[in-house]
Amino acid sequence: MTPQELAELRRTDRLRDLARLGLEGDEDRPELRQAVQDLAAEWQVPVALATVMLDTAQLFAAASWLPPWVTEVGGMPVEWTFCRAMLATREGFAVSDLTRDPRFAGNPLVRLDGVRSYAGAPLISHRGHLVGTLCVLDVQVRDFDDATVAALAQRADDVMIGIERAASQVHQGAGR
Amino acid sequence: MSDVVAGYDYAQPTEAGAVQALGALVGAAAAEPLWDLAARSLAVQRPVLSTDDLCRVADQLMQLGDLARIAGRSLRVRCITYDALSGSAEQ
Numbered sequence: 001m002t003p004q005e006l007a008e009l010r011r012t013d014r015l016r017d018l019a020r021l022g023l024e025g026d027e028d029r030p031e032l033r034q035a036v037q038d039l040a041a042e043w044q045v046p047v048a049l050a051t052v053m054l055d056t057a058q059l060f061a062a063a064s065w066l067p068p069w070v071t072e073v074g075g076m077p078v079e080w081t082f083c084r085a086m087l088a089t090r091e092g093f094a095v096s097d098l099t100r101d102p103r104f105a106g107n108p109l110v111r112l113d114g115v116r117s118y119a120g121a122p123l124i125s126h127r128g129h130l131v132g133t134l135c136v137l138d139v140q141v142r143d144f145d146d147a148t149v150a151a152l153a154q155r156a157d158d159v160m161i162g163i164e165r166a167a168s169q170v171h172q173g174a175g176r
Numbered sequence: 177m178s179d180v181v182a183g184y185d186y187a188q189p190t191e192a193g194a195v196q197a198l199g200a201l202v203g204a205a206a207a208e209p210l211w212d213l214a215a216r217s218l219a220v221q222r223p224v225l226s227t228d229d230l231c232r233v234a235d236q237l238m239q240l241g242d243l244a245r246i247a248g249r250s251l252r253v254r255c256i257t258y259d260a261l262s263g264s265a266e267q
Contacts, residue, residue, distance in 0.1 A: 010200045012243060019242035024249050054246050056197050057253035069260040075253040077186065108184045 001079055008087040009055050009078060014129040021167045023052040023061060023131055031162045032062035039155060040064035047137040050159060051083060080109055082118045083133040090130055092121035092153045094144035117142040119149060121156035126164050134159055181261040189254045191224040201243040210244055227255040
């Protein structure tokens with residue numbers, strides 16, 4: 001991981017914002033589940049995820065599908081995530097063939113689990129923090145391009161609006 | 177039992193690593209007492225060695241404020257990852 005990624009992961013204002021949104025919990029989030037299922041179906045990818053970037057791990061807040069052992073874990077060590085590259089750039093990106101990208105070719109998910117392509121966009125809170133990501137994975141090479149990233153970014157913005165709305169309703173319900 | 181999962185090159189989580197990660201969020205001076213409080217409240221002997229016990233302390237940490245909750249949640253993911261990959265959960 002780069003120093004910038006590490007610093008961003010540990011930023012306490014980012015993590016407190018994430019907690020404000022209730023994203024560190026393991027509650028079922030039907031709205032996120034629906035969003036990733038729709039995304040997986042429309043893009044015909046096996047895996048679509050809404051994730052939360054904690055300090056040393058990435059949580060899967062919703063997943064269209066995951067291998068059983070990953071489902072059991074509910075996340076993964078942050079050093080394995082493709083999404084962490086967005087911590088520095090705050091921009092979505094896509095990789096059509098991860099085996100040909102020096103940043104990711106050595107990743108165990110690529111070497112051992114057969115993940116071959118990736119596209120992701122950041123979930124940026126209303127307070128300006130990257131709290132998570134919306135991403136898709138495939139075990140086949142995909143023809144991802146700038147339009148893919150733009151479409152995913154729009155979806156991510158919509159998902160973030162839903163997360164903020166849900167948190168606002170929880171806070172109002174709690175009288176906060 | 178090896179403490180690194182071959183292929184994944186993934187080391188078994190340790191108490192020292194967990195306290196260090198907690199310290200990165202709450203400050204080194206606060207991390208040790210917080211960790212100690214969580215372990216003592218469970219009557220878990222220190223140093224905490226097994227991933228099962230680390231997970232229990234992680235769950236306890238999650239009751240101790242926003243940043244401790246995040247550190248605990250992360251630690252839990254890291255411990256379960258190790259158990260899932262190493263098969264130690266079945267041993």
